[in-house]
Amino acid sequence: MKIDRYNVDTVNRIADHYGDILAALGEDPKREGLLKTPERVAKSLQFLTHGYDINPAEILKGAMFAEEYSQMVVVKDIEVYSLCEHHMLPFFGKAHIAYIPNGHIVGLSKIPRIVDAFARRLQVQERLTNEIRDCIHNTLAPLGVAVVMECRHLCMSMRGVQKQNSVTTTSAFTGEFAKERTRNEFLRLITASLD
Ligand SMILES: Nc1nc2c(ncn2[C@@H]2O[C@H](COP(=O)(O)OP(=O)(O)OP(=O)(O)O)[C@@H](O)[C@H]2O)c(=O)[nH]1
Numbered sequence: 001m002k003i004d005r006y007n008v009d010t011v012n013r014i015a016d017h018y019g020d021i022l023a024a025l026g027e028d029p030k031r032e033g034l035l036k037t038p039e040r041v042a043k044s045l046q047f048l049t050h051g052y053d054i055n056p057a058e059i060l061k062g063a064m065f066a067e068e069y070s071q072m073v074v075v076k077d078i079e080v081y082s083l084c085e086h087h088m089l090p091f092f093g094k095a096h097i098a099y100i101p102n103g104h105i106v107g108l109s110k111i112p113r114i115v116d117a118f119a120r121r122l123q124v125q126e127r128l129t130n131e132i133r134d135c136i137h138n139t140l141a142p143l144g145v146a147v148v149m150e151c152r153h154l155c156m157s158m159r160g161v162q163k164q165n166s167v168t169t170t171s172a173f174t175g176e177f178a179k180e181r182t183r184n185e186f187l188r189l190i191t192a193s194l195d
């Protein structure tokens, strides 16, 4: 069943639960500062999970262009904001994505758009990495796709094990990127600076 994310009934339903949660946390949901909080949280959560309403493959299909360019295309330092599915706390960082065209290129902005479409859901970083790779691979049919993602998880810094500086790196490759030389070129390009 597809949920109508911004439907008033859905906002009210989520907000009602947050009223109960505030009370269970020992707060007074009726005090002035909190009166609108359940509704704000509901709308905020709906925004943070709006990726469920987006079809990432359709985004790519909408901007594919026949072109004979067959070198690696790299889009690096794409900001990522997601929510871990275990604690519903943010994890955030950067994605670096490359593909090698095979007759078609894709509009550059569509790469960050599909990152957002998958990131704005309840996720684990590994699945997010693989979903982005698979979407580009299956839709664009390039010679290869590479995705590297580096994120900090608030569930590991604000609570739990409370490690403030750990960064988690995940990666996923297809096609030509199975070759060490190609993968190394990608890794060199994402670590190179512009200046
Ligand atoms: N692999 C993976 N684990 C994640 C991700 N986000 C959060 N986690 C982990 O999910 C795990 C859930 O473990 P549990 O033992 O069920 O939960 P918990 O008792 O809250 O664990 P602690 O965080 O260790 O306090 C934790 O180890 C988190 O660090 C992610 O993107 N990928």
Ligand SMILES: [Zn+2]
Residues within 6 Å of the ligand: 084, 085, 086, 087, 088, 089, 153, 155, 156
């Ligand atoms: Zn977590």
